Amino acid sequence: MTGPKIIFFILAASIVVFSLLSVLDRRILRAAIYLLFVLVALAGLFYMMNFQFLAAVQLILYAGGIVVLIIFSILLTSQINSKLDAPRKSHLLSGLITAVGGIALSLATVIPFVFKATASDAIGTDMRTIGRQLLDTGEFGYALPFEVISILLLAALVGTIFIARKSKT
Amino acid sequence: MVVLSTLVFFIGLLGVLIRRNLITMLMGIELMLNAVNINFVAFNHYLFPHRLEGHFFALIVMAIAAAEAAIAIALIINIYRKFLTVNVDDVDELKY
Numbered sequence: 001m002t003g004p005k006i007i008f009f010i011l012a013a014s015i016v017v018f019s020l021l022s023v024l025d026r027r028i029l030r031a032a033i034y035l036l037f038v039l040v041a042l043a044g045l046f047y048m049m050n051f052q053f054l055a056a057v058q059l060i061l062y063a064g065g066i067v068v069l070i071i072f073s074i075l076l077t078s079q080i081n082s083k084l085d086a087p088r089k090s091h092l093l094s095g096l097i098t099a100v101g102g103i104a105l106s107l108a109t110v111i112p113f114v115f116k117a118t119a120s121d122a123i124g125t126d127m128r129t130i131g132r133q134l135l136d137t138g139e140f141g142y143a144l145p146f147e148v149i150s151i152l153l154l155a156a157l158v159g160t161i162f163i164a165r166k167s168k169t
Numbered sequence: 170m171v172v173l174s175t176l177v178f179f180i181g182l183l184g185v186l187i188r189r190n191l192i193t194m195l196m197g198i199e200l201m202l203n204a205v206n207i208n209f210v211a212f213n214h215y216l217f218p219h220r221l222e223g224h225f226f227a228l229i230v231m232a233i234a235a236a237e238a239a240i241a242i243a244l245i246i247n248i249y250r251k252f253l254t255v256n257v258d259d260v261d262e263l264k265y
Binding site for chain 2: 019039
């Protein structure tokens, strides 16, 4: 076992364990903190695969933004020590059957499949390449999705303000 | 890597299915989006290292997840203001 492999297994195990905990823990604030651990471990995984920019975005956007939003909304809507109701037996049963069956089905499909890697040189993932490609309009350029995303974010901003404002009537 | 992503995806699905609280359902959805991101990045890194498609797709998924979370939380807080609960079984009216 080499070093990166050991780190990968530690990260993968912590991702699986913490995501299970965040789904099954009945104290809602702890569930949010477990979700934070999952997201940070994922950022470590991205970092291991040399996607430093993606890891940084994951840390800033998810760990810094979304989890904070979720924790705020938890604190606004429920008591800090409040426990969720235990899931109903029928819900738990059907959810478990769906999840385990889905895992079994997709693993049975994926594991025998042989993935073929393309034999070409790896492109660098430094900021220069990422920035060039993100705003390029030619081949391998992603200017259109970039602009569409900016429109989407603007729409989300306006919509959020409109939804969350206090109604005057 | 794909195995890990599958596990996380279905754990998130389990979270959406068994919980009746809007915020925990949102957390399950975030888990599922992250599982998809693992797949995009892993395929990009191991199978197609000469281009960055998976990388940009993961970036876009993150941006959409952020927008979705913001909208969802605005809705949740508005629902809480009107119904004083975030349990999906009790929120059964769209027009109040």
